[in-house]
Amino acid sequence: MIANGLLTGIRVIDLTRVLAGPYCTMMLGDLGAEVIKIEMPGRGDDTRQWGPPFTAAEDGRQGESAYFLAANRNKRSLTLNLKSKKGVNILKDLIRQGDVLVENFLAGTMAKWGLDDDTLQQLRPGLIYCTITGYGYTGPHKDRPGYDFMVQALGGFMSVTGPAEGQPVRAGVAIADLATGMFASSAILAALFARERTGQGQRIDMALLDSQVALMSYVASNYLVSGELPGRFGNGHPNIVPYQEFTARDQQFAFACGNDGQWTRFCTAVACPEWISDERFATNAARLANREQVIIMLNDLFATRDAADWMTLCDEIGIPTAPINNMAQVFQHEQVQARQMQMAMSHPTAGTISLVNSPLKIPTAPTQARYPPPLLGEHTDEILQTFLGYDKTTINALRKEGVI
Numbered sequence: 001m002i003a004n005g006l007l008t009g010i011r012v013i014d015l016t017r018v019l020a021g022p023y024c025t026m027m028l029g030d031l032g033a034e035v036i037k038i039e040m041p042g043r044g045d046d047t048r049q050w051g052p053p054f055t056a057a058e059d060g061r062q063g064e065s066a067y068f069l070a071a072n073r074n075k076r077s078l079t080l081n082l083k084s085k086k087g088v089n090i091l092k093d094l095i096r097q098g099d100v101l102v103e104n105f106l107a108g109t110m111a112k113w114g115l116d117d118d119t120l121q122q123l124r125p126g127l128i129y130c131t132i133t134g135y136g137y138t139g140p141h142k143d144r145p146g147y148d149f150m151v152q153a154l155g156g157f158m159s160v161t162g163p164a165e166g167q168p169v170r171a172g173v174a175i176a177d178l179a180t181g182m183f184a185s186s187a188i189l190a191a192l193f194a195r196e197r198t199g200q201g202q203r204i205d206m207a208l209l210d211s212q213v214a215l216m217s218y219v220a221s222n223y224l225v226s227g228e229l230p231g232r233f234g235n236g237h238p239n240i241v242p243y244q245e246f247t248a249r250d251q252q253f254a255f256a257c258g259n260d261g262q263w264t265r266f267c268t269a270v271a272c273p274e275w276i277s278d279e280r281f282a283t284n285a286a287r288l289a290n291r292e293q294v295i296i297m298l299n300d301l302f303a304t305r306d307a308a309d310w311m312t313l314c315d316e317i318g319i320p321t322a323p324i325n326n327m328a329q330v331f332q333h334e335q336v337q338a339r340q341m342q343m344a345m346s347h348p349t350a351g352t353i354s355l356v357n358s359p360l361k362i363p364t365a366p367t368q369a370r371y372p373p374p375l376l377g378e379h380t381d382e383i384l385q386t387f388l389g390y391d392k393t394t395i396n397a398l399r400k401e402g403v404i
Helices: 020-030 085-095 117-123 148-154 175-198 208-215 217-226 260-269 284-289 291-302 307-317 327-332 334-338 380-388 392-400
Strands: 011-015 034-039 054-056 062-065 076-079 100-103 128-133 202-207 243-247 252-256 321-323 342-347 351-356
Touching (some): 020 128, 020 175, 076 380, 085 380, 175 208, 252 307
Parallel strands (some): 011 100, 128 202
Antiparallel strands (some): 243 252, 252 321
């Protein structure tokens, strides 16, 4: 087993805020990278103010927002005014010691500060430079700011999400932001691997819209193959029936027959052999064509018993089902607990806080929670002293000038 994280020794300069970028850099931090989060003095990441809920600070003041805590574990915070020349010079010094630079400013912002791709490679040969924007660095929308909601709308997600006869809806979480963060971390890892062989850095151009379109996956493929616009099926599936929520005697639950073999086993177990022989229901293609009738007859059946009874029966015959849990039930679930998806960390002002753990399970090199989400500027002095050799007098002068 590797005692340290897989990315131990990799230094990430994190100029991101809100969600896509911070989620990316948190994943790198969980894998052992040293992440320096650079924030504007006095304000910091926008999500520090996105609440309630906030943690309770010991001195009675407003604590940390739950939103900020969700994406900023395993980082150290340095406040730096990048609108000042001295602030940019400090950033340059940090870049010279970095391996990865991630930012999600509007396209071209870094170049305006004199930090274009070529300059960055001169400062740190082999640097992995990743930008995260709404629409990327090319195309007619490249200068627009990126918002998850707008991208879910533009990228087709909302057109297939929601009740068939209702309004299009967005996902309950910022799915485009989170996916872009995950895709960005994958690209960064590939670039680091390539650098080990070639010594060359890479320029990575990640866009929320690209990620959202990619997430459409088989729904997009259905359209590209058939030319037919996909619709909304609520919790149903465009290619599989039955595959949705159903209503039992006491509550709803999720139920699916992903193939004809499962359908046959289920029909046999519930003593409905006619559903196997009836040409309207015998195959998935037939059930897809007769979706409404299948849903009606299954809801009539499921209404005769409690959801727990149906789920127990389905477990016995190998048919997938699941309860529709709220968040309290999620963290009480035995499998979620067995996978240790809730974790606790000691926080400098909030005491012990609970966080969602990393989903990256690597038994031979487990992820580590080394630092709680930082207070704004918590590590400014430490970083400037340790990495750049600044003395206390210089640091105090920079603070008086508003540089840090």
